[in-house]
Amino acid sequence: MDCRLPLGRWLLVLLGLAYVEAFYIPGWSIKSYKENEPIPLMVNKVYSDNTQLQFAYYDLPFVCPPTGNRHAGSSLLSGESIPLNLGEVLRGDRITQSDIELVMGQDKECNVLCTRSVGRSDLKRANQMVKEGYVAEWIVDNLPGATSFVTVDKSRKYYAAGFKLGYTDIPLNGGAPKYYINNHLSIVIRHRQAPGKAGERGGRVIVGFEVYPKSIGPKSRTTSGCPSDIDNVDQQMELYYFPNSTDVSVQYPESSIRPPDTDDDIDDGATLDIPYSYSVYFREDDKIEWAHRWDLYFVNQEEGSRIHWLAIINSLIISGLLSSIVAMILARTIRGDIKSYKDSVAEDGKLRQKRRSHQSSGSRTPKQGEQAGGLLEQVGDTENDADVSSDEETLEDATGWKLLHGDVFRSPTGGNLLAPMIGSGMQLLFMAVGLLFLSSLGVLNPSFRGGFVSVGVGLFVFAGIFSGYFSTRVYKTFGGISWRKMALITAVLFPGLLFTLVFVLNLFVWAQASSTALPFGTLIGILFLWLCIQLPLVYVGSWYGYVRAGPWDHPTKTTTLPRQIPVVPWYIRGPQSALIAGLIPFAVIFIELLFVFQSMWQDKSGYYYVFGFLSVVSIILILSIAEVTIVTIYIKLSCEDYNWWWHSFFIGAGSSVWVFLYCVWYYFTKLHIEGFVSGLLFFSYSFMAVCVYGLLTGTVGFLTAYAFVRRIYGAIKAD
Known part of the structure; x- marks a missing residue:
């Protein structure tokens, strides 16, 4: 039985894999909570789309510090970090136990966390972080706390991971902007009955973790520190303290005028008290299955599925055109060249045989005393001359x-340099294939x-x-x-x-x-x-x-002596050829690159998970690189230039130059990153990614060209 599938069926399988979009595979153990059982809440880090610098939440000088107490439901002390894997450390995670107490099924209207006294220098940093749009990430049952939104048509609800530290208010009269800290958090835990025997015993599983922040000033709080009315807040908590003022009553005037702090004001020892509190609400939600609780974080990405399909169709069209060109070269041009070469060799062999038979019939037996070797040597020399002239005629008949x-x-x-680069490229290729395979199957998912x-x-x-x-x-x-x-x-x-x-x-x-x-x-x-x-x-x-x-x-x-290489056209020379050929693989992936970049640099609170689409595009990319390399190397060899080793590597890696230029364009047109260090991190990370991509694709080009050259020259080898 022939188990081979036609190309069309393989494409259908790959497109089916893309439609799966790296479905989420739940964890091996489902954590369930009984009624009145404590639930630990972890704090992680703060991050922003406007900068590449992240900070541990408890390192911020204007939030409530950990008390160091032990809370029910956790074996860790408040402020103690949990063990992290290498990936978590590299991505800047710093997960620690918090002082916030959650008990399954128990609502709490208000819990006072602390009142933090903040000096002017720390207040200035808080203003800057609010201005840059920093977002905090908390974790409950491995779910990041999220802000809830609805789609434009109000048909679906989706999550954006994290909640803002504060917000900026720009007065309409043109005054200085005001910065407010979100110092009251309403936590909503959505839960449902646990599946299996745990649910029969009254166990509940968490299917949603929502955080709704608010800014509430001292005048809108009771003497205990709780908000007097969460729904109607008269005064927000502004991050400002008037210079040289010790009267608390003038800390929050209605005027929008904000005189700037001077160096003397920074050192005057004045502090601003920021009260922190939180509310907890448990809501049962049977519409969300535990295995699909991450889907709400991806609803917003599902709206781009049409563009993902457009990317695949675009890639297939480009790859199809390249395949037609390569098929024409292999099936017609090269096959015709090989056939004509073999015919000329066969005709030359017949001519050589006729010459030998003619020279043999015209020879005589040497007489006595005549040097026997003289005439024989002359005959042998004639045969060798015939062979040489025959080879020269054959080479003259050959072209390209x-x-x-x-x-x-x-x-x-x-x-000595090309060999280790090929080895490193194969190493990266193995890593990339393994990651895409595991991610497409859902083994590598956001819960991990x-x-x-x-x-x-x-x-x-x-x-x-x-x-x-x-x-x-x-x-x-x-x-x-x-x-x-x-x-x-x-x-x-x-x-x-x-x-x-x-x-x-x-x-x-x-x-x-x-x-x-x-x-x-x-x-x-x-x-x-x-x-x-x-x-x-x-x-x-x-x-x-x-x-x-x-x-x-x-x-x-x-041969011992190399041939002289003629002048080749400008478009087949190293840099020009690599840049021109690199445009085609770049055209295959540039649509999908937009989503990858958006996930990495803009939606850092979100998660890229459509690895099925990415896998299909990657396969088409490899095929495109192989086909472009074959066409380019064939043209180079046809111009009688045999220096193809490095050239094939650069042809495969040529699209990496366009990817880096795309990074530069994306930085200046799509991002709002500020600061030297953040810009340095962006371009350095982009450079490393482009080097990885270039080594990988260059290796694909080299191995493809090597197999192609061995194949065509093996076909003309004399039997």
Whole structure:
């Protein structure tokens, strides 16, 4: 039975996978709560779309600090951090136990948390963070606290993770803007009966965690600190204290005039008291299944499904056109070239045989005393001359790429650098395929916080064995003799550059006291993974690739002296050719890039999860790169230029230049990032991502071109 599927059926399978959109697979254990059972609430970090700097929530000087007390439902003390995986640390998470108390089924109209006295310098920082639109993330039962919204047609409800620290009010009369802190939080926990036996025993599961912030000033609170009327607030909590004023009654005037603070005012010791409180409400909601409780965070992304389909259709059209061109080259042009070459070789062989038979019939037996070898040697020389002239005639009849059979597999200049780059590209390719596969199946989902990064790092380290295998095998094919040196270069080159860049950036982030800064222990752990795990794996793969597998065999022999390369057209030269060819793969992915960038840089409170679409586009991207590389290398060889090794790599990586230019365009047109450090982080992260993308796609181009060249020159090899 033939198990092979036609191309059309494979496309249907892939499109079906895209429609699944990386469905959410629930966790292995469902946490249920009984009536009156305490529920721990964790605080994480604050972040903003206007900056790349994140901060731990409890590091803010204007929020209630942890008391250090132990609360029911948690084994941690208030302010104590929970263990984090590597992905959570790298993304800036700092999850700690809070002092907020939640009890299943028990509503609380008001709980006073604390009254925080804030000095002028801390007040200034609070104003700046409110101005930059910082959002806080709290967590209950692994769900991030969310602000609830409805769609434009009011048909569906969706969540935006996090809640704003405050808001800005710009007076209509043109006065200075006012900044208000959200110091009262209404927490809504949505729950339903737990599935299975836990539900029969009265267990409840949490299916929603909503936070509604409000700004309530002292005049709108009772003496106990609770809001007098949450629905009708007479006074908001403004983040301002008049200079040199000790009269609390003038802290909140109705005037919009706000004189600026001076240096003397900053040091005058004045403080502003900010009261904090919260309310808790439990609401039963049977419309949401526990397995689908994350869907509300993705409703807003589902509206772009038509554009995702447009991206796939666009990619299929471009790939289809490329496939037609490649098929024409392979089926007609190259096949015709090979056929004409073989016909000329066969005709030349017949002519050579006729010459030999004619020379043999005209020979005589030497007389006695005559040097027997003289005439025979002359006959032999005549035959050799006939062979040489015949070969020259055959080469003269050949044209284009067929003339390069003695030079096409000549080792490239800089092969010691190209080989480890190919190895690193295979390492990244394995990691990318593994991440897309697991994400498309739903194994890597938002409930696995930091899982995408953690699994990616694990796959990258494990793939070191593939990196060593391919780098040393390519290296030996180029004629290299020191495989241990090549193994060391492969293990150090790309990971070392990446680690150095991350370390330097970490210094800038650490100077800003941001939670994005990697702790020293994490840096040591990454260094251990690199030197103690990946490097030995690279060594093992290098040994197997060099000693056991050996070099790849080439169908033709390389001549001693290289041919002279004629002047090639401008469009086939290195930089121009790579940029022109890179436009086509970029056109395949640029629509989907918009959603990836929006998820990474704009909707940082949201989650990108349509990995099914991304997987299909990625497969089409790889096919497009392979086809573009085949066409470009064929044109290059037809121009009698045999320096295709590096060229094939740059053709595959050419689209990375356009991706980086797209990053620059996106930064200046779509983002509102402010500050030198934030801009440095954006362009540095973009550069690292583009390098990863370039190594991956360049490796695809190189391997495709290598297989293509071996195939066409193997077809013209004389039997």
